[in-house]
Amino acid sequence: MALKGNAIIGQSGGPTQVINQTLVGIIKEARKHEEIENLYGAVHGVAGILGDNLVDLGKLSYPELDLIAKTPGAGLGSVRKKPTEEECMSMLRMFQAKNIRYFFYIGGNDSAETAYIIDDFAKREGYEMVVYHVPKTIDNDLLVNDHTPGFGSAAKYVAMAFIGDNQDNKSLGGIKINVVMGRHAGFLTAASILARQREDDGPHLVYVPERDFDFDNFLKDVEEIYRKLGRVQIAVSEGVQRGGEPIYSTGYKDSHGNIQLGTAGELGAFLADFVKRELGGRLHKKLRVRADTFGYIQRSFPMQSQVDAREAYMVGQKAVEYAITTGKSGSVAIKRLGKDIASYKAETFITPLESVARQTKSLPSDYISLRGNNIEKAYIDYVLPLVGELPKMGYIEGVI
Amino acid sequence: MALKGNAIIGQSGGPTQVINQTLVGIIKEARKHEEIENLYGAVHGVAGILGDNLVDLGKLSYPELDLIAKTPGAGLGSVRKKPTEEECMSMLRMFQAKNIRYFFYIGGNDSAETAYIIDDFAKREGYEMVVYHVPKTIDNDLLVNDHTPGFGSAAKYVAMAFIGDNQDNKSLGGIKINVVMGRHAGFLTAASILARQREDDGPHLVYVPERDFDFDNFLKDVEEIYRKLGRVQIAVSEGVQRGGEPIYSTGYKDSHGNIQLGTAGELGAFLADFVKRELGGRLHKKLRVRADTFGYIQRSFPMQSQVDAREAYMVGQKAVEYAITTGKSGSVAIKRLGKDIASYKAETFITPLESVARQTKSLPSDYISLRGNNIEKAYIDYVLPLVGELPKMGYIEGVI
Numbered sequence: 157m158a159l160k161g162n163a164i165i166g167q168s169g170g171p172t173q174v175i176n177q178t179l180v181g182i183i184k185e186a187r188k189h190e191e192i193e194n195l196y197g198a199v200h201g202v203a204g205i206l207g208d209n210l211v212d213l214g215k216l217s218y219p220e221l222d223l224i225a226k227t228p229g230a231g232l233g234s235v236r237k238k239p240t241e242e243e244c245m246s247m248l249r250m251f252q253a254k255n256i257r258y259f260f261y262i263g264g265n266d267s268a269e270t271a272y273i274i275d276d277f278a279k280r281e282g283y284e285m286v287v288y289h290v291p292k293t294i295d296n297d298l299l300v301n302d303h304t305p306g307f308g309s310a311a312k313y314v315a316m317a318f319i320g321d322n323q324d325n326k327s328l329g330g331i332k333i334n335v336v337m338g339r340h341a342g343f344l345t346a347a348s349i350l351a352r353q354r355e356d357d358g359p360h361l362v363y364v365p366e367r368d369f370d371f372d373n374f375l376k377d378v379e380e381i382y383r384k385l386g387r388v389q390i391a392v393s394e395g396v397q398r399g400g401e402p403i404y405s406t407g408y409k410d411s412h413g414n415i416q417l418g419t420a421g422e423l424g425a426f427l428a429d430f431v432k433r434e435l436g437g438r439l440h441k442k443l444r445v446r447a448d449t450f451g452y453i454q455r456s457f458p459m460q461s462q463v464d465a466r467e468a469y470m471v472g473q474k475a476v477e478y479a480i481t482t483g484k485s486g487s488v489a490i491k492r493l494g495k496d497i498a499s500y501k502a503e504t505f506i507t508p509l510e511s512v513a514r515q516t517k518s519l520p521s522d523y524i525s526l527r528g529n530n531i532e533k534a535y536i537d538y539v540l541p542l543v544g545e546l547p548k549m550g551y552i553e554g555v556i
Numbered sequence: 557m558a559l560k561g562n563a564i565i566g567q568s569g570g571p572t573q574v575i576n577q578t579l580v581g582i583i584k585e586a587r588k589h590e591e592i593e594n595l596y597g598a599v600h601g602v603a604g605i606l607g608d609n610l611v612d613l614g615k616l617s618y619p620e621l622d623l624i625a626k627t628p629g630a631g632l633g634s635v636r637k638k639p640t641e642e643e644c645m646s647m648l649r650m651f652q653a654k655n656i657r658y659f660f661y662i663g664g665n666d667s668a669e670t671a672y673i674i675d676d677f678a679k680r681e682g683y684e685m686v687v688y689h690v691p692k693t694i695d696n697d698l699l700v701n702d703h704t705p706g707f708g709s710a711a712k713y714v715a716m717a718f719i720g721d722n723q724d725n726k727s728l729g730g731i732k733i734n735v736v737m738g739r740h741a742g743f744l745t746a747a748s749i750l751a752r753q754r755e756d757d758g759p760h761l762v763y764v765p766e767r768d769f770d771f772d773n774f775l776k777d778v779e780e781i782y783r784k785l786g787r788v789q790i791a792v793s794e795g796v797q798r799g800g801e802p803i804y805s806t807g808y809k810d811s812h813g814n815i816q817l818g819t820a821g822e823l824g825a826f827l828a829d830f831v832k833r834e835l836g837g838r839l840h841k842k843l844r845v846r847a848d849t850f851g852y853i854q855r856s857f858p859m860q861s862q863v864d865a866r867e868a869y870m871v872g873q874k875a876v877e878y879a880i881t882t883g884k885s886g887s888v889a890i891k892r893l894g895k896d897i898a899s900y901k902a903e904t905f906i907t908p909l910e911s912v913a914r915q916t917k918s919l920p921s922d923y924i925s926l927r928g929n930n931i932e933k934a935y936i937d938y939v940l941p942l943v944g945e946l947p948k949m950g951y952i953e954g955v956i
Contacts, residue, residue, distance in 0.1 A: 171727040173720070176950070199955050200729075211954040224950030229723025231952050236728070320573070320856035323629025327571040328636070332852070425822055448851030452732070456720035458947045547858045550576065550624030552631050554611040555599050 158191045158480050159286060161257030164205065165213065166198035167230035168237075168263035168270065172306030173313075173460050174468035175292050178262050179232065180225040181472025182290070183213050191480050192258060201235035201261070202270060205247045225469065228456045238270055244277040251278070257285050260475055264293035264304075268487055269513035275485045288475045289487035289509055292468070294455045296343035297516035300507045302492040305471055306455070308464030308542035310337070311347035313457050315546055317450060318351035322358040322389055323549065329387045330444025331378060331431055334359070335424045337454050339395035342366050342519040344454070346531040347539050348391035353549055356556075358389025365395035366518050367528035369403045375434055377529050382439050386556065394423060394449070403427075424449045461544050467502055474504040487512050500541035558591045558880050559686060561657030564605065565613065566598035567630035568637075568663035568670065572706030573713075573860050574868035575692050578662050579632065580625040581872025582690070583613050591880050592658060601635035601661070602670060605647050625869065628856045638670055644677035651678070657685050660875055664693035664704075668887055669913035675885045688875045689887035689909055692868070694855045696743035697916035700907045702892040705871055706855070708864030708942035710737070711747035713857050715946055717850060718751035722758040722789055723949065729787045730844025731778060731831055734759070735824045737854050739795035742766050742919040744854070746931040747939050748791035753949055756956075758789025765795035766918050767928035769803045775834050777929050782839050786956065794823060794849070803827075824849045861944050867902055874904040887912050900941035 165182050167175055179197075186192045197211045198204035211232070216224070224231050239247065250256070261271040268289040275287035291298050294310035314336055325332040336345040342364025351357060360381045363369060381388045398406045404426040424447030436443040471488045478486060486506045493501040523535040565582050567575055579597075586592045597611045598604035611632070616624070624631050639647065650656070661671040668689040675687035691698050694710035714736055725732040736745040742764025751757060760781045763769060781788045798806045804826040824847030836843040871888045878886060886906045893901040923935040 167727075171724055197952065197955070211952060213952075216952065220950060222950075223948060224952065226947065227723060227950040228720045229725075230727035231950065231955065233729075233955050234727040316858055317853045320628045320858045321852055323627060324571055324852050324856035325629075327567075327630035327634040329633075422822065422825060446852065448853060449849065450853070451848030452721055452724050452846065453717045453848060453850070453853075456724035458716055458720045458949075547626065548623060549858075550620060550622075550627040550631065552597065552611060552613075552616065552624065555597070555631065555633050 159257045159284060159483055160191045160193070161255045162194040162196065163192045163258035163260065164196045164198050164210070164256050165232065165260045166201040166204065166262070167232045167234050168201040168261060168267035169234060170294065170455060171228065171230040171234050172292050172294050172455050173228040173309035173457065174305055174465050175262060176227050176231045177225045177465050177468035178290055178292060178305060178472035180221045181469040182260050182476055183216065183221060185473040185476035189476065189480050197232040200233035202237050202239055202243070202247065203235045204233070205250060206243055208250065226460065228458050236266070238266065239273060241277070244274060247274060248278060248281055248283055251285060252283060258479055259285065259287045260290055260479070261288070262290045262292050264291070264295065265298055265512060265514055265516050268509055272509040272513045275509055286479045286483060287485040287509070288479045289512065290471050290475045291488060291490070291512070294344060295338060295341050295516070297341040297518070299512050299515055299517050300489045301512070302490050302502070303542055304490070305464060305468035307343065308461040309459070310344055310454050311350070311539055312461040312543045313454050313459065314344055314347045314450065315350035315543055318348045318359055318389070318391065319546060319549060321448070322351055325358060325387050325389045328444065330446065331382065331388045331390070333390045333392060333424055333427050333447040335392050335394050335447065335449040337450065338365065338393040340365055340516060340518065342393050345391050345393040346519055346523060346535050347543065349531045350536065350540065350543060350546060354551060356385055359391040360388050361529050362391045362531045363396045363529065364393045364519055364524060365397055366521070367524060369396050369398045370528065373527065373529065378431060379435055379439065392423065392427065396423070422449070461542060463542055463544055471504060478506050482506070485509055497537060497541050559657045559684060559883055560591045560593070561655045562594040562596065563592045563658035563660065564596045564598050564610070564656050565632065565660045566601040566604065566662070567632045567634050568601040568661060568667035569634060570694065570855060571628065571630040571634050572692050572694050572855050573628040573709035573857065574705055574865050575662060576627050576631045577625045577865050577868035578690055578692060578705060578872035580621045581869040582660050582876055583616065583621060585873040585876035589876065589880050597632040600633035602637050602639050602647065603635045604633070605650055606643055608650065626860065628858050636666070638666065639673060641677070644674060647674060648678060648681055648683055651685060652683060658879055659685065659687045660690055660879070661688070662690045662692050664695070665698055665912060665914055665916050668909055672909040672913045675909055686879045686883060687885040687909070688879045689912065690871050690875045691888060691890070691912070694744060695738060695741050695916070697741040697918070699912050699915055699917050700889045701912070702890050702902070703942055704890070705864060705868035707743065708861035709859070710744055710854050711750070711939055712861040712943045713854050713859065714744055714747045714850065715750035715943055718748045718759055718789070718791065719946060719949060721848070722751055725758060725787050725789045728844065730846065731782065731788045731790070733790045733792060733824055733827050733847040735792050735794050735847065735849040737850065738765065738793040740765055740916060740918065742793050745791050745793040746919055746923060746935055747943065749931045749935065750940065750943060750946060754951060756785055759791040760788050761929050762791040762931050763796045763929065764793045764919055764924060765797055766921070766924060769796050769798045770928065773927065773929065778831060779835055779839065792823065792827065796823070822849070861942060863942055863944055871904060878906050882906070885909055897937060897941050
């Protein structure tokens with residue numbers, strides 16, 4: 157017989173455009189199962205459990221839930237916190253007092269670790285409960301999963317922003333650098349290549365943290381493209397590095413042999429200054445170099461990818477189903493079915509909490525060009541189904 | 557009898573999401589009038605005329621035109637250039653050689669000035685032609701016009717970005733500063749208040765270039781809101797100033813009486829550092845302060861406001877109609893009809909080129925709060941019809 161009692165849901169880590177789809181997936185599915193009596197939301201994840209800050213999710217109407225599902229950001233509030241042993245004990249006391257038998261934690265690898273720690277603690281203390289981690293992260297870096305909810309919508313924003321910015325860059329020319337989220341994994345930055353609709357469309361160069369950044373090759377590549385098109389659109393991951401250090405701290409040896417360190421901590425400003433200084437005189441007396449950092453809008457712009465929204469809902473729903481039918485803790489993971497874009501489908505499976513906790517994955521090498529300055533076309537087959545259709549741009553022949 | 561001959565269209569200044577609606581409005585209308593024989597596009601505005609770089613716009617099919625209309629950026633390429641007398645002569649020779657009798661120039665106040673200069677030169681040289689300026693600017697700062705094409709779509713982007721970012725800020729708390737385009741006029745930054753759907757929604761503070769920025773009041777206001785909500789979302793125009801100087805160069809006298817100058821030229825980074833330094837210890841030992849600069853995506857994200865798209869098309873169409881029926885140079889301006897949002901309508905009228913050239917307008921004082929830290933609700937009636945419906949956010953009672 158399945159475990160019966162109350163349930164808590166929490167959200168953790170950086171929010172996404174669809175993290176509330178997962179929340180609503182859990183709520184709606186939980187309402188179908190009599191094993192779950194009362195359903196509470198922990199306000200700001202484990203911080204809400206520790207501070208006894210819970211909301212009753214039973215009160216929300218179905219129209220309210222549908223609106224919440226479409227709302228970016230963590231509807232319950234989020235947190236970045238790894239509980240200590242003491243805090244685990246305090247949470248366990250609360251679970252016991254409120255007869256909490258199910259805990260669903262929506263988040264990335266750090267949240268999976270938190271779920272694992274709590275589950276492990278409850279087991280050691282002999283308290284019977286089911287802890288489920290439910291995946292989300294725009295970084296797309298969770299192990300075991302083919303991809304993660306949240307990534308598709310952020311990738312859609314990045315692709316759309318590059319589509320528009322490519323037209324802007326084309327209008328006035330010059331060099332445009334766009335810094336995309338991703339401290340360790342280049343998946344999101346790589347999605348910028350979805351903006352290419354015609355041969356001369358940007359991004360013309362793409363740099364991810366998985367490869368060491370080479371200043372000399374970078375300058376050569378920028379110059380070559382600029383001489384051909386009069387413009388260059390560049391995508392750079394915020395985590396782009398050299399020997400494990402952020403590139404603005406590693407220094408560049410200029411033509412006089414002097415090492416120049418970046419003065420600005422900000423990557424976009426640093427790279428724009430660098431390009432202007434090194435290429436400005438040679439390419440154009442008033443070389444136009446601009447940089448934008450996409451920032452938090454990437455993960456919060458109120459625009460969901462349909463596939464991403466559907467899958468985010470599905471992982472929530474499946475977490476409840478798995479938790480109740482197996483009576484064991486675990487994490488929901490996503491597997492891809494279908495060999496190409498047309499036949500794309502996804503399904504879920506159960507994976508142990510520890511298999512997605514702590515460690516993360518990187519953009520596979522075969523998606524990155526040998527020179528480390530571009531993303532291979534094969535990546536489009538991977539990412540496009542998660543993003544969906546993008547607006548097609550018009551074109552006037554003869555305008556460069 | 558109306559003047560008969562060939563026509564040239566050019567685009568100038570910073571592009572917008574709908575500048576190609578105007579281009580297509582001109583092209584489609586021109587095709588209806590036999591006074592216009594061949595229709596050329598000047599590639600990169602006056603630079604294309606000077607360099608004899610024209611494209612034949614007669615070749616574009618209607619489906620191609622419909623796609624171009626939805627494409628952000630200047631389809632013909634843009635330029636920032638004020639022609640000299642010599643260049644005017646060179647352009648005039650080209651107009652004569654190609655029998656150009658109509659010139660349509662899409663742009664802001666600088667482009668209106670260019671149109672005025674060319675018109676004036678042609679008149680002085682006795683060459684009969686009609687020069688029309690067609691308005692566009694996301695800054696919404698053209699004189700005579702109630703508002704300008706391009707503004708509504710950029711305002712929609714800003715409102716949507718603030719809606720999503722408000723949810724993101726709410727999720728993890730802390731202070732979030734968003735820098736919005738607008739060096740001299742605060743219209744676009746003011747549009748951020750469209751993001752407010754509930755009482756505690758951001759932006760909680762809004763700063764525009766029309767008022768001197770007061771560091772002390774700013775800190776007091778940020779602290780007060782933070783103590784109430786645990787978070788603050790702030791909108792700042794890129795042109796925010798004190799005594800006419802960018803605020804990061806004016807310095808702030810700290811509690812010890814020392815003047816502190818901003819080290820970073822970048823406004824967002826400067827304000828974030830400033831808030832962290834001055835309030836960090838007092839409000840929270842690890843006060844979370846973040847800044848995003850929306851950048852070029854504001855004017856190029858492939859998402860048009862429907863009203864803006866329609867009006868951008870209309871000003872193009874009307875420019876051709878006015879040029880042919882009056883046979884005189886001028887500029888198309890927009891007038892608002894209807895007293896409220898429900899009855900909103902706009903129509904065009906003719907205004908002299910010099911009336912919109914050079915000078916610009918500012919956000920009217922009655923839209924700015926007395927303390928200079930907010931925008932009055934009355935502004936919503938002005939801006940909402942231009943932006944259209946925005947996504948409604950869900951909400952879970954009890955989550956702060």
